[in-house]
Amino acid sequence: MKLEGKRNIWKDYQKEIANDNYFYVRSCIRQNFFPGSEQTFLKILRTELNKDVYENPNHTTCSGIGYHSDVVPFETLQTIVARQFALMTEAGYKNLAVSCITSFGIYNEVIETWKEFPKELEKIRAFLKKATGREFEVPENVAHASDIIYKFREDIFAKSKLALVNKNTGKPLRIVEHIGCHYSKMFPSKGVGGAEFPHVLVGMIESWGGEVIDYPERRHCCGFGFRQYLVMSNRGYSVSNSRKKFESMEPYKPDAILCNCPGCPMFLDRWQYVIEEMEGKTYGENGHGIPVLTYEELAGLVLGYNPWDMGIQMHQTNVEPLLDKMGVCYDPKLKYAGKNGKLIGNPAMTGYTCE
Amino acid sequence: MKHIVVIGGGIAGIEVACELTDAGHWVTIIEKESNIGGKLNNWSYLFPDFTPAEKIRESLQEKCEQKDFSILRETKIQSLERKNGKFEIQTSVNQQLNADAIVLATGYELFDAQRKEEYGYKIYDHVITSADLEKLLLPDGNLTTVTGEHPKRIAFVHCVGSRDEKSGNHYCSKVCCVTGVKQAIELKKRLPDVEIFCFYMDLRMYGKHFEELYRDAQEKYDIQFIRGRLSEASEKIDKSLLIKAEDTLSGRPLKMNVDLLVLLIGMEVGKGTAEAASACLLQCEDSGFLKTVDSFLKSNQSNSDGIFLAGSCTAPMSINDTILHARSAASEVNKWLKLMN
Amino acid sequence: MKNFGFTVIKQRTIDYDQFDGRLLNEILENEPSFKVCLSCGGCTATCSAGDLVSFNIRRMNLMLRRGETSELENEIQKCMLCGKCQLVCPRGINLRNVIMLIKKNVVKYKSLSK
């Protein structure tokens, strides 16, 4: 692998990321899967980086999952998106910070559509006006939340307590980066580093002292695929996709998988458990799984945050092996403790990897 | 005596210059490089009969020495003006040339395979282009890979940068199909145990002996042809490459591991051609290649009277076709000059 | 093993690295003309058996070349050996011999792999 070649590509795919004053829109599913991540993002931006991040509790889903599952028409989607923009305009913000990759893709798709077909924009303005009485401006800058962490990765590292280094061996931790499909596959120029070799997570890992694993199936989707998961009988397709990735990354012995999409960490995490249950196969060391993290969680760990505060116990594939390698201080007894310090009970379903 | 300026000292340029010198004209070639021969210098052996490219180079060299025309090396054309029915040319080294007619023989450039990111050229260790391979095919070429072994399985990808909207090139580069077959045979001769696969969309064996070469590749050299365009390549932990394509004839996706991936890169209009075209106010096709007045009877004439076109600046062309096109350009120039008198 | 109401789907991809070339090699060795197939499909178009049942002789070549030999035994049974394909083949491949070789060896390799 020649790094020089990759750098050439990264040079071609640099995007503008707003510096401050973000209007933050959350991800529907992540609030359920990994609620700590978004909280950590806000904490990092507000307290570590002193940025202004505004949230409006009235913002809704972008309806992307419905759209990609063919149940929400494009006009409806555009109008919903327009309403989010209206909330942002009303609050006086121009920079959109998006938590979800699906939403990020949707916002880009809608904005690009309006650029190519201005009549569509006029139509949607009329729809929104008629439906809600609101008016809106198209955001000046659309960044995915991972873009923002990428932008400030060196600032975060400056404040870090831990590096991505195995404290036992002193060697960099080997991390697989997995980018959500809709981050740059639809619009390569909208992602840092483009679609073929996205740099957004690579940049974080390398800045924080880790080593990136480039494995053959890096491009492959995690398998969420909307209907592949949402229709129960289709879930085999979803697992198969994830498994293809695991099989491909296994020889590299990764210490962790890093994701920037709400769905990917969910599936790469849960499917490891499912594959273990169905086939008895695990992909990590010593019969463990490969820990799967969101970029906010990883940033939080680097900054020395308490893993249990970030909700890392919500992962079905045990993250402790990674915590141990990094040298994160945590109290195993408090893993399932509530905010008040009292135990809330262990989860009912645990696999070998979750013990 | 008429003075004709030929822009480009490749095969077409030199061929045109020779013909026009023989016809009793004074010819000057402007060549941007220090060497003549142009893109011929990229190749070691020529399809379809493995003629050493050296042989053609030598013949060009010989002609340059024997014929009485001058070559301005490391020189480019800066501007061109028409004055009293003649052309006034400013060169990059501040020379001024006056010409009665101009022949553009600015050739092509090889497609930059880095633009097909998904194939990982210059990123993966074992991805090379047909031009890279050509140098390795010389008797002293080292065919071991980075891991120090001979490759056991090699794949050729046809149409890299040709017939590809994503590369911006809709046209067919014509010569890559047969180049791939030729190179595969040469590799097989050098490494008899190697398995070779060609991933193609169509095999366009348009020329004399090309189809026979293709048949030989199948029959005598066991080279396998899989109809399907490579979607992507990825490097594996052992530096081998995992490639994916659809085997369109089976209608199923196919993946395989190869030790070497050869990208059969196509032809693009060169920067030199583009510059010359803008200096001479010539029209280009959508493909970027120079427009000829028509495709049949005036295939050497540009939209500008007195400026003629020769060789692969007009379209992808094999060496053979280039020579013929250049000769016909010379004959057109002659006719035109006579008419002007 | 737990049942989640779905199973891991088998890959549809032809994994060339899992290729078992013994049958193919046996056939190519005994009938080298088979190497020069162009996949033009003339054989399939003219096939007498193909009129009566879904049968694609061109695909037999591909199945062999991709090591997909599991269906081959049943498929090849459909051929009536009438020889039209051979008359149509632009590369003069001795197809009837190919078919007989497949019929003969498919059984042999099946028993070998057991």
Added chain:
Amino acid sequence: MKFPPSFILPFTIGLLFIVSFLIVIVGVWISQLSKIDKSRIIHNIFTRKTLLAVHETFMESLLHRKIFKKNPVLGYMHMSLAFGWFLLIVVGHIEAYQHYQTLSIPIYKTIFMRYFATHQSITLGGKMLAASMDLLLLFVLSGVLLAYYKRFNSRAFGMKKTTQLKTGDRIALAALWFIFPLRFLAESVSAGIHHNGSIISQPTGNFLASFLPVQIFEMPLWWGYSCALGLFFFALPVSRYMHIPVEVVMIFLRNYGIKVQKRIDGFSRIQIYSCSRCGICLDSCQMTHAAIKDTQSVYMLKHLRNRKITDEKLFNCLLCGRCQTDCPVGLELNSLRITQRIESTRDYNSSYEYLRNGKIAISPQTQVIYFAGCMTHLTPAIIKSMKGLFEEAKVQYWFMDEEKTACCGRPLMQIGQYEAAQKLIDNNRERILASGAKKLVVSCPICYKVFKEDYAIPGIVVQHHSEYLLELMANGRLPVNKMNTRVVYHDPCELGRGSGIYHQPRLLLDEYAEVISIKNEKEEAFCCGGSLANTKIQMAERNQIREKAMDEYVRYKPDVLATACPLCKKTFAKSRQLPVHDISEIIYMAIQETKPSKLREEQQLKNTVKI
């Protein structure tokens, strides 16, 4: 009783061995025959057929009439050895009876008579018998000389490839080569000592005695002669000379109506052993035109006998039947090959379930069925002509395989897949029966043969279109128009040698064109080289065979090469030396000539549209 001298032992033991061996092996073979064949023997043994067999044995096994016809020198060689030796034995016995004046003489006394009868016969009869024995021996020796020459010649000049010898053959051959010279020398030396010789042996004996101590040589020479005989008998079972006794058995069984079956049984073993490896089949085989020289019948039989046949050799044969026509022993060479093909491919016959599972198309009620055949669909001119001729003769017919039909089954049978072929036959037979037709007209000789021989449909007449068109013409249902086109007619193998249809196509063609008679026609006709029976031959080799045949036809300068088989037509058409037409096309064209041009165009247009 005085013990005979010990030199008779090799001969006597050898004779005892070979006689008992033959009794056992022929017994085994006959016991392997089917019940029907056994009853054939019992029913026929005391009939005229036995006499016919005796006659045939005499003509073929002794006189070698067929070899004579094919190659007189080779015939003489075989005859001198076989008939000469036979006469030596017969006359020798007569001489012995006459000499000893009794019928119970130990056999060694007859064979080595010149050793035991040390005084010259004094009667005129005895003198004449002795003289004829000498002349007969000379006759045999001339054959031996020819045999020496043949072997030497073929080696020295690398001419026609004769069969390669195995150890058994070498021993037997060497023994055979020595038997008669040794006998001659032994008798001459004895004559030199005892003056019991005759017109040739006595002068030779005297001559030898004049400068040699003949007494010393007598015993070794008689030993040598006896050993040569003994050795020959011992080597016989493992040599090609097994054909000498086995052929006789074969001739008898054949006369009793026994044929090669579709399985390897006693009779096929007998046929295999009856091959004398004369090599005549090498000469008739067209495969040699493509430099294929190791798959001919003689080699096939040798490999079959040794049970070492490979598919490469077994299937590399066009089954054209030319060798069978020429075989002096009259072996059923095609059947023998097919029998082995059945054996070799037994494990992978197809079941064609889809024919049974699929819905069989309903057959319309008709009097005449036309079955073009798979190959004919690649020669649409034949179909077009046949349609035109049916229309011309106002025949209502059902074009059975116009859309889709199972193959006739013959191509499968040619490569031994009888079991599979039966499935196709059953399917087609059902459809034919359902139509109630009385006549089945076939355009392809390959189909014709199987329909005629294996379909066994009661009440239906199977005709090749050449027979059918001849019938229509003879009944005045087709107009006659003799054109002055010169035509060479190529007999398709399956129609000619395969089915015996030689005259009908010629009679028919004669009414519409000028048929040139050529050397290689009818039984001697060439194969086009396209035969489906050969699965191993390469296209380039087929082309060579075809070109050789074509060169021969071109020498007669015909305007058109006519044939009656779509495969022959397609094969020859590749040559481009001559225009090639099916017989139906020629008839159709000739009839079209008779019509006003407008009508012709209309009709052609109509037929074209139909196709």
